[in-house]
Amino acid sequence: MHLPDGLLPAPVCIAGFAVTGLTTWYSLKQINRFSNPTESIPKASLLTAAFFVASSIHIPIPPASVHLILNGLMGTLLGYYAFPAVLIGLFLQAVVFGHGGLTTLGVNAAMMGIPALLAYHLFGWSQRATRHWSTNWSLGSSAFLAGAVGLGLAVLVFLTLTLSFLPAGLDANLERAAILGLALAHIPLMLIEGAFTAILVLFLNRVKPQLLKQT
Amino acid sequence: MIIMIRTLLARLVALALPAVLLPSAAWAHGVKLEYQVTQAIQITAAYDTGEPMDNAQVVVFSPTDPSQPWLTGTTDQQGRFTFTPDSTQPGTWEVQVRQAGHGDILAIPIEGEAATPGSTTSGAADTVTEAPATVAPAASGPSYTALQQGLLVGSVVWGCVGTAFFFARPKK
Structure with missing residues (x-):
């Protein structure tokens, strides 16, 4: 679901870099307010590796084949570290796999990273809203919601961008149908990523609960 | 369709008018294939x-x-x-x-x-x-090649793991 080079007009790519630059600055500012900003770097670094590899894990969902994104998971576990982690992961994916591109790095980072930050806040709100439930239910359902919604928002942004900037010379109806088909194939992926986020959060809560706390 | 008409005309010319030579331009339905x-x-x-x-x-x-x-x-x-x-x-x-x-x-x-x-x-x-x-x-x-790709992925992952180890080292 990465936007490749050359399919978006230049102003959109530049705007993408601007939004990404601002969000990176904001995330780093938030991280700097923690008492020990480097404490979560090992966790962020390992999840960057997972995010980097995840895009090459393809799941065939007819008629399309989609790959894991894991941006909701990144947000849930990393909080503000998620945005720089997504940015670095996308840069490496563009260079190593050719997924996405360097000119669209800004657009892709904003498309996946900002939903990751929203997923982090959603995880917190949902946990507070369900605090009268048992710990496992509250954690599990919040993580599922964050993982699924994080990806869902990224798909919505992708849909909006690709539909608004259909290049000239394309059969717009055919391309629109193809884009909608791909977006529909991401609905099962939302469930998969939500479930994966929930399982991982419940597992971490059992073996190393301090990893779920934001410093 | 055009090819069929051409064949028909050719037959007409061959059967009915063997002796008459007509300039091809006179045939309004003459077909030229290139x-x-x-x-x-x-x-x-x-x-x-x-x-x-x-x-x-x-x-x-x-x-x-x-x-x-x-x-x-x-x-x-x-x-x-x-x-x-x-x-x-x-x-x-x-x-x-x-x-x-x-x-x-x-x-x-x-x-x-x-x-x-x-x-x-x-x-x-x-x-x-x-x-x-x-x-x-x-x-x-x-x-x-698959080997190069694997090595690239391995290097990147090891870079991340190494970063994690570096920041997770015990403080003195």
């Missing part, structure tokens, strides 16, 4: 999983006008698309393949001269001319 051998370019589009991009949209841009599409079409079931570039326009031809927001752009350098068209009229000797355009097969994007 052909020329040119160099075509075949694009094969596949996702990095190896799955062919079938029914993907292809837009071809000529070197003289890179903003207006020169040709549009779709790939077949095997992800293939064939087109014949105009050899009077040497330069870099750009082919954009796109499906559902995924795609790539391929730049094809073509150094050619105008191909001399070979043409046939009924019964005339065939002339076949080949366009001397030269194009080397090429692919877009990085094309590494």
Whole structure:
């Protein structure tokens, strides 16, 4: 679901870099307010590796084949570290796999990273809203919601961008149908990523609960 | 249909009017078929999983006008698309393949001269001319072997793990 080079007009790519630059600055500012900003770097670094590899894990969902994104998971576990982690992961994916591109790095980072930050806040709100439930239910359902919604928002942004900037010379109806088909194939992926986020959060809560706390 | 009419006329001429020579221009339905051998370019589009991009949209841009599409079409079931570039326009031809927001752009350098068209009229000797355009097969994007790709991925992952170890080291 990465936007490749050359399919978006230049102003959109530049705007993408601007939004990404601002969000990176904001995330780093938030991280700097923690008492020990480097404490979560090992966790962020390992999840960057997972995010980097995840895009090459393809799941065939007819008629399309989609790959894991894991941006909701990144947000849930990393909080503000998620945005720089997504940015670095996308840069490496563009260079190593050719997924996405360097000119669209800004657009892709904003498309996946900002939903990751929203997923982090959603995880917190949902946990507070369900605090009268048992710990496992509250954690599990919040993580599922964050993982699924994080990806869902990224798909919505992708849909909006690709539909608004259909290049000239394309059969717009055919391309629109193809884009909608791909977006529909991401609905099962939302469930998969939500479930994966929930399982991982419940597992971490059992073996190393301090990893779920934001410093 | 046109071919059928031509054959019928040919038969009429052969059977009914063997002795009468008519100038071909007098036949309002006379048909002239021409052909020329040119160099075509075949694009094969596949996702990095190896799955062919079938029914993907292809837009071809000529070197003289890179903003207006020169040709549009779709790939077949095997992800293939064939087109014949105009050899009077040497330069870099750009082919954009796109499906559902995924795609790539391929730049094809073509150094050619105008191909001399070979043409046939009924019964005339065939002339076949080949366009001397030269194009080397090429692919877009990085094309590494599985080993290189594996090593790249391994290096990146190890870089991340190393960073994690560095920041997780016990404080003195």
